[in-house]
Amino acid sequence: MPDGGSGRLRDLRLAGLRKTFGDFVAVDDLDLTIPAGSFFALLGPSGCGKTTTLRMVAGLELPTSGQVLLGDEDISTLRPYKRPVNTVFQSYALFPHLTIEDNVAFGLRRRGVKDTKRAVGEMLELVELSGFGRRKPGQLSGGQQQRVAVARALINEPEVLLLDEPLGALDLKLRRQMQLELKSIQDRVGSTFVHVTHDQEEAMTMADTIAVMHSGRVEQLGTPRELYERPVSRYVANFLGQSNCLDGTVVDLDGDDTVVDVHGVRLALPGRHGRPGQPQSFGVRPEKAVVVASSATTDPALRNGVPGTVTDVSFTGLSTQYVVRTGWGQELAVFAQNDGTDAAAQRGEQVVVAWRPEHAFPLRDELPTGDAEPAPALATAAP
Amino acid sequence: MTAVLPREAPPTELEAEQEEEVHAPRRRPPWLLLLPGLLWLALFFLVPMITLASMSLQTGSLQTGYALTWTWSTYTDAWATYGDQLVRSFLYAGSATVLALIIGYPLAYAIAFKAGRWRNLMLVLVIAPFFTSFLIRTLAWKIVLADQGWVVSALQWIGLLGENGRLLATPAAVVLGLTYNFLPFMVLPLYASLEKIDPRLLEAATDLYATPARAFWAVTWPLSIPGVVAGTLLTFIPAAGDYVNVQFLGNPGSQMIGNVIQSRFLTVLDYPVAAALSITVMVTVLVLVLSYVRRVGAKELL
Numbered sequence: 001m002p003d004g005g006s007g008r009l010r011d012l013r014l015a016g017l018r019k020t021f022g023d024f025v026a027v028d029d030l031d032l033t034i035p036a037g038s039f040f041a042l043l044g045p046s047g048c049g050k051t052t053t054l055r056m057v058a059g060l061e062l063p064t065s066g067q068v069l070l071g072d073e074d075i076s077t078l079r080p081y082k083r084p085v086n087t088v089f090q091s092y093a094l095f096p097h098l099t100i101e102d103n104v105a106f107g108l109r110r111r112g113v114k115d116t117k118r119a120v121g122e123m124l125e126l127v128e129l130s131g132f133g134r135r136k137p138g139q140l141s142g143g144q145q146q147r148v149a150v151a152r153a154l155i156n157e158p159e160v161l162l163l164d165e166p167l168g169a170l171d172l173k174l175r176r177q178m179q180l181e182l183k184s185i186q187d188r189v190g191s192t193f194v195h196v197t198h199d200q201e202e203a204m205t206m207a208d209t210i211a212v213m214h215s216g217r218v219e220q221l222g223t224p225r226e227l228y229e230r231p232v233s234r235y236v237a238n239f240l241g242q243s244n245c246l247d248g249t250v251v252d253l254d255g256d257d258t259v260v261d262v263h264g265v266r267l268a269l270p271g272r273h274g275r276p277g278q279p280q281s282f283g284v285r286p287e288k289a290v291v292v293a294s295s296a297t298t299d300p301a302l303r304n305g306v307p308g309t310v311t312d313v314s315f316t317g318l319s320t321q322y323v324v325r326t327g328w329g330q331e332l333a334v335f336a337q338n339d340g341t342d343a344a345a346q347r348g349e350q351v352v353v354a355w356r357p358e359h360a361f362p363l364r365d366e367l368p369t370g371d372a373e374p375a376p377a378l379a380t381a382a383p
Numbered sequence: 384m385t386a387v388l389p390r391e392a393p394p395t396e397l398e399a400e401q402e403e404e405v406h407a408p409r410r411r412p413p414w415l416l417l418l419p420g421l422l423w424l425a426l427f428f429l430v431p432m433i434t435l436a437s438m439s440l441q442t443g444s445l446q447t448g449y450a451l452t453w454t455w456s457t458y459t460d461a462w463a464t465y466g467d468q469l470v471r472s473f474l475y476a477g478s479a480t481v482l483a484l485i486i487g488y489p490l491a492y493a494i495a496f497k498a499g500r501w502r503n504l505m506l507v508l509v510i511a512p513f514f515t516s517f518l519i520r521t522l523a524w525k526i527v528l529a530d531q532g533w534v535v536s537a538l539q540w541i542g543l544l545g546e547n548g549r550l551l552a553t554p555a556a557v558v559l560g561l562t563y564n565f566l567p568f569m570v571l572p573l574y575a576s577l578e579k580i581d582p583r584l585l586e587a588a589t590d591l592y593a594t595p596a597r598a599f600w601a602v603t604w605p606l607s608i609p610g611v612v613a614g615t616l617l618t619f620i621p622a623a624g625d626y627v628n629v630q631f632l633g634n635p636g637s638q639m640i641g642n643v644i645q646s647r648f649l650t651v652l653d654y655p656v657a658a659a660l661s662i663t664v665m666v667t668v669l670v671l672v673l674s675y676v677r678r679v680g681a682k683e684l685l
Contacts, residue, residue: 060586080589093587097605106601107591156591 009036010071012057012160012192017066019052026052028216030066034209036159039186039193041207043200045239049216050196051090054162057194058087070159081110086153087162091169092145094137100124100148101133107156123151126185143174150182154189163195167202179205200240204228212236230361231283237363243283244332245363246306250274257357263328267304268357281363286333288359291322291351302354308332310349320344324353439658449654461659465643469663472640473671475554476622479561483569483618484611486562491573491610492603496582509570517564521631524560525551528632552634560628568617576610577603612679620668640664 017030027049034040042050055061057068059080068076075083086107094103104123105116113119124130127147137145146166153161166182167175183206186193197203203210204224212219212227212235220227220236227240237243248262250273257268260280269282290302291310311331312323315338322334322345332353345351439457443449462469494505512520527534528550535551538544550556580603588598626641633639640660647657 058590060590080586081592081594085590087587087590089583089587091583093581093583095584095587095602097602106588106593110588110592110597110601152591 009159009190009192010073011036012194013067013069014053014057015067015069017053017056017068018064019049019056019061020064025216027056027063030216030218032211032218032221034160034192034194036192037190039183039195039206039208041195041197041203041210042213043197043203043210043239044213044219045198048213050198050213051164053213054087054164054194054196057160058085058162059083060087084159085162086156086158086160087164088146088149088153088166090165092137092149094145094148094152096137099134099136100129100140103137103148104133104152104155106152111156119155123155126154126188127151127181142170143178146170146178147181150185154185154191157189158191160192160194163193165197166195167197167199175202176205182206204240212239214239232361232364234281234283234363237283237361242286242333244286244289245281245283246330247279247281250276250278250280252276258362262306263326265306267306267360269360269362270358271362273362282360283363284355284360286321287319287335287337289332289334289353289355291324291334291336291345292354293345293351299354301356303357304360305352305354306332307350307352310345310347310351313344313347324351326353435658435661438654439662441655445652445654454655457655457659458663461656462663464656465640465660468638468640468643469660469667471637472623472664473667475558475561475637475639476619476625478558479565479622480569480615480619482558482562483566484615487566487569487573487614488607488611491570491577494570494574495577495580506574509567509574512567518627521560521564521627524556524563525631528556528559551632552637554633554637556632557628557637557639560632561622561625564625564628565618565622568621569614572613572617573607573610576607576613580606608679612676615675616672620672623668624664 012034014030014032014034017027017032018025019027030049030053042053044050052061056063056076059075059078059082063076066076067074070084075085095106098106101120101124104120108116108119120133121130124133127150129144129147129151132140132144132148137148140148146169149166163182167178170178179202182193195203195207207224209221210224210227211221214235220232222230227236231237231240231243234243234245237245246260246262246267248260248267250258251261251266252259253272253276254268256272257270258273258280260267260269260282267282269280274280284304292302292305306324306326308324308326310322311325312321314321317338319335319337322336324332324334326332334353437451438449440451440453440455441449442452442454442457490509494502494509498505526532529535530549530551535544535549538550539546539548544550550559584602584606585598588602589595593601623639624641626639626645629637629639629642644657644660644664647653647660
């Protein structure tokens with residue numbers, strides 16, 4: 001087991017990493033530093049290049065150009081069996097002809113370690129599978145196989161453990177449980193974990209730092225909270241949870257605020273952005289907005305308000321989700337938490353969607369560019 | 384959902400009947416489907432087997448007729464007389480099997496992992512010889528290995544064969560012929576089991592510090608054992624009983640047990656000895672196969 005001494009560990013750095021398959025650019029000039037000992041997630045939809053990136057770190061693909069570095073050592077062209085990096089594969093790839101013990105001992109044996117019994121025992125204990133050592137992978141459940149795959153990789157004390165959609169094959173309940181288990185294993189062993197997933201909730205639950213990938217590039221890098229509260233682009237704003245994105249024109253820079261005109265409605269955005277006359281987009285989370293009756297605004301802090309008509313009300317138990325159509329035809333989502341102070345708006349009612357200016361976040365891209373925006377999924381609850 | 388489900392009541396008669404109908408086919412063995420196969424086996428396998436076994440213990444001649452006299456000495460006499468041919472049969476068949484494995488494994492491996500879009504074409508080429516008769520193919524080898532043929536001249540030129548050295552009518556030619564004729568039976572099961580191996584397992588092995596060679600011996604080879612067992616059996620069993628290759632490519636001194644049985648049955652008309660030798664070959668092959676399969680541990684084949 002790694003001693004957890006972070007002095008041994010080196011940062012994983014990707015420098016100008018690029019991978020093309022024919023005309024298709026899978027990974028495009030990726031620059032990324034993954035600090036030693038962190039739990040790092042590469043998050044993105046399928047085809048965004050995250051698995052290709054992982055495979056280049058593992059050595060299973062060679063980069064078209066660019067470097068993979070551990071500390072200052074360039075490992076870009078090192079064969080996979082010479083890298084201090086191990087992988088937990090998507091479908092586990094356990095050796096079906098070997099027992100669990102032999103699966104876990106595989107890496108140690110290949111490196112000439114004679115006595116593997118103690119290490120294997122400890123590792124199986126860590127993943128809570130003591131007593132399963134003599135079974136074959138086929139006799140284990142999905143969750144157990146997943147833990148064997150983790151043990152088989154971790155026993156080699158890799159500097160970097162790569163996890164390729166490790167929980168994809170598990171059902172929701174088991175996935176939640178394994179997320180917490182993996183997190184606690186990482187706390188104990190201290191290796192750098194790089195986790196590839198398309199599941200934003202999984203990434204937010206487990207990772208210290210998330211890189212949201214899109215079309216072979218990193219769209220935004222940050223802690224789960226930063227990404228959620230301050231997404232920089234429409235893509236991130238809608239990939240992590242859901243957002244109402246508004247497009248307008250800067251009309252005034254007023255103190256610390258920027259005033260944006262959105263179809264005749266003047267809305268305040270924190271910070272100074274652009275110059276008057278320039279287009280500016282921003283977003284606000286559905287749960288940060290409230291639906292208030294047109295006339296009475298009870299809270300003076302709710303300075304931003306967009307009038308509209310309620311077109312849909314759905315009660316999900318945890319919250320009530322409203323869809324409000326604005327004067328210019330855009331539909332805004334509002335999640336009102338079910339906190340007992342129920343003053344439900346009815347369908348067809350004239351209301352104002354209001355929010356505090358500080359809850360709005362500026363977006364760097366002005367208008368939707370087609371594929372950049374996932375379909376607004378009103379049914380999925382925000383985390 | 385838990386409150387009102389009055390489903391605990393005993394099933395009505397109708398329901399019970401329906402249930403009966405649903406499960407009934409599972410209880411009755413599908414005799415009708417088995418019938419043609421069973422009849423076929425009884426007529427053309429079981430009856431001849433019993434006849435053969437009984438014939439091996441009879442004495443007499445075609446003119447006087449045969450009587451079951453339980454003459455076990457037919458066996459010991461046959462073994463004493465044709466021991467050489469028996470041993471030779473298994474030796475030749477064994478050599479051909481090993482050769483076929485050495486040639487067939489890399490071939491099957493290449494088709495399964497490296498052939499890409501040529502895979503189907505290569506498989507067709509492996510099967511292609513079956514479009515010609517077994518006899519014609521073996522006769523063709525007679526021409527290939529002929530004293531004036533290019534193979535012999537080439538081997539003489541590089542010095543592997545002496546000035547008057549020849550291939551035709553030697554044990555080597557018999558083994559080569561057997562290898563050639565049964566190679567597809569080796570390649571196809573090998574391919575089938577190699578093709579099933581998940582390439583991610585090999586990636587996992589290299590990720591876990593195995594060099595390509597070690598990954599092969601630790602993962603690919605053990606996972607292909609069922610194919611190796613099936614291929615070697617499909618090669619060895621028919622090769623041990625073959626007599627065509629010796630007939631065309633061998634000489635009187637390289638006769639296999641199949642030739643002896645053929646001539647005892649059809650030329651000499653010595654039915655009891657022919658039958659005793661047949662039974663001997665059958666039992667020996669069965670014992671060899673069982674112990675081999677048990678040793679290799681491919682129990683799913685049995």
